[in-house]
Amino acid sequence: MNAIRIDGKAIAEDLRARVARDxxxxxxxxxxxxxxxVVLVGKxxxxxxxVKTKARQAQALGFKSQQFLLPGDVGEAELLEVIEExxxxxxxxxxxxxxxxxxxxxxxxxxxxxxxxxxxxxxxxYNVGRLAAGRPALAPCTPLGxxxxxRTVVSNLSGLDVVVIGRSNIIGKPLxxxxxxxxxxxxxxQLQTRNLPDFCRKADIVxxxxxxxGLVRGDWLKPGAIVIDVGINRTIDSRxxxxxxxxxxxxxxxxxxxxxxxxxxxVGPMTxxxxxxxxxxxxxxxxxxxxxxxxxxxxxWPSCDREQDGAVDLQRAT
Ligand code: GUN
Numbered sequence: 001m002n003a004i005r006i007d008g009k010a011i012a013e014d015l016r017a018r019v020a021r022d023x024x025x026x027x028x029x030x031x032x033x034x035x036x037x038v039v040l041v042g043k044x045x046x047x048x049x050x051v052k053t054k055a056r057q058a059q060a061l062g063f064k065s066q067q068f069l070l071p072g073d074v075g076e077a078e079l080l081e082v083i084e085e086x087x088x089x090x091x092x093x094x095x096x097x098x099x100x101x102x103x104x105x106x107x108x109x110x111x112x113x114x115x116x117x118x119x120x121x122x123x124x125x126y127n128v129g130r131l132a133a134g135r136p137a138l139a140p141c142t143p144l145g146x147x148x149x150x151r152t153v154v155s156n157l158s159g160l161d162v163v164v165i166g167r168s169n170i171i172g173k174p175l176x177x178x179x180x181x182x183x184x185x186x187x188x189x190q191l192q193t194r195n196l197p198d199f200c201r202k203a204d205i206v207x208x209x210x211x212x213x214g215l216v217r218g219d220w221l222k223p224g225a226i227v228i229d230v231g232i233n234r235t236i237d238s239r240x241x242x243x244x245x246x247x248x249x250x251x252x253x254x255x256x257x258x259x260x261x262x263x264x265x266x267v268g269p270m271t272x273x274x275x276x277x278x279x280x281x282x283x284x285x286x287x288x289x290x291x292x293x294x295x296x297x298x299x300x301w302p303s304c305d306r307e308q309d310g311a312v313d314l315q316r317a318t
Contacts, residue, residue, distance in 0.1 A: 012269035042072030094120035145270025158183030166209035218252025
């Protein structure tokens with residue numbers, strides 16, 4: 001079998017086009033320009049690239065886009081002050097503090113300082129709890145992107161067996177919740193899982209998010225499995241060239257899987273696209289607006305397909 005590549009770049013472009021249409025509707029119907037503020041502490045080269053990409057794409061789609069580049073030795077109090085100002089700023093709908101933060105800053109104090117209504121990363125315990133309880137919530141961007149990619153190749157996830165390797169707060173845990181809500185039987189695995197290859201061999205879908213280059217081998221996969229590679233590992237190849245590789249041995253896995261995401265160009269672009277989608281979602285929810293979007297876009301708003309939450313009325317065309 002030669003797996004078909006799931007083209008995350010093209011799918012993200014399509015999602016961004018839908019988000020751009022929503023941004024235009026918000027402006028035309030409600031004179032609202034959604035605002036995204038991205039905060040970076042220090043000069044981690046990878047984080048700097050991510051933050052620039054997020055801010056640039058937001059601007060390109062018509063958002064108000066602000067970047068706050070703080071020195072690596074900024075005090076926690078000063079960072080919290082920036083967040084407080086952004087919480088109070090009516091023109092800002094989404095606040096993202098790029099992780100990781102330097103060790104002298106308390107991660108949870110920062111995440112909990114962000115107004116949950118502007119928490120477009122979905123990392124605040126308020127949103128984490130609501131997601132777990134099946135209530136409308138801002139959900140983390142990478143898991144939303146993973147579910148979206150899976151849905152492009154299999155529309156009904158009900159009853160499928162999924163192994164998610166990795167149990168991080170950013171990816172593995174929320175992804176297990178979203179897939180469970182979609183009807184999957186989810187095994188939350190990790191590097192320490194005994195007989196990890198055997199768990200994978202029984203799965204219809206394997207999602208690798210362990211941060212371990214080439215972990216998932218071809219013979220770990222059931223023939224025809226769907227493979228989603230969330231890993232982004234920087235390695236040096238045999239010629240001394242720096243290379244980005246995923247958590248899956250792509251060449252081997254391609255011979256067994258039915259569909260597979262590449263690295264780069266798979267999950268990565270979806271994360272940024274969902275950040276923008278979440279920012280529109282936050283702009284709409286915060287103002288209690290009613291926004292009608294293309295019915296085909298329903299699945300990009302998983303939280304809106306759940307039970308509606310009191311006054312928040314995200315009316316969707318059917
Ligand atoms: N660092 C790596 N991924 C992410 C993400 O999705 N959000 C934030 N804020 N930081 C990250």
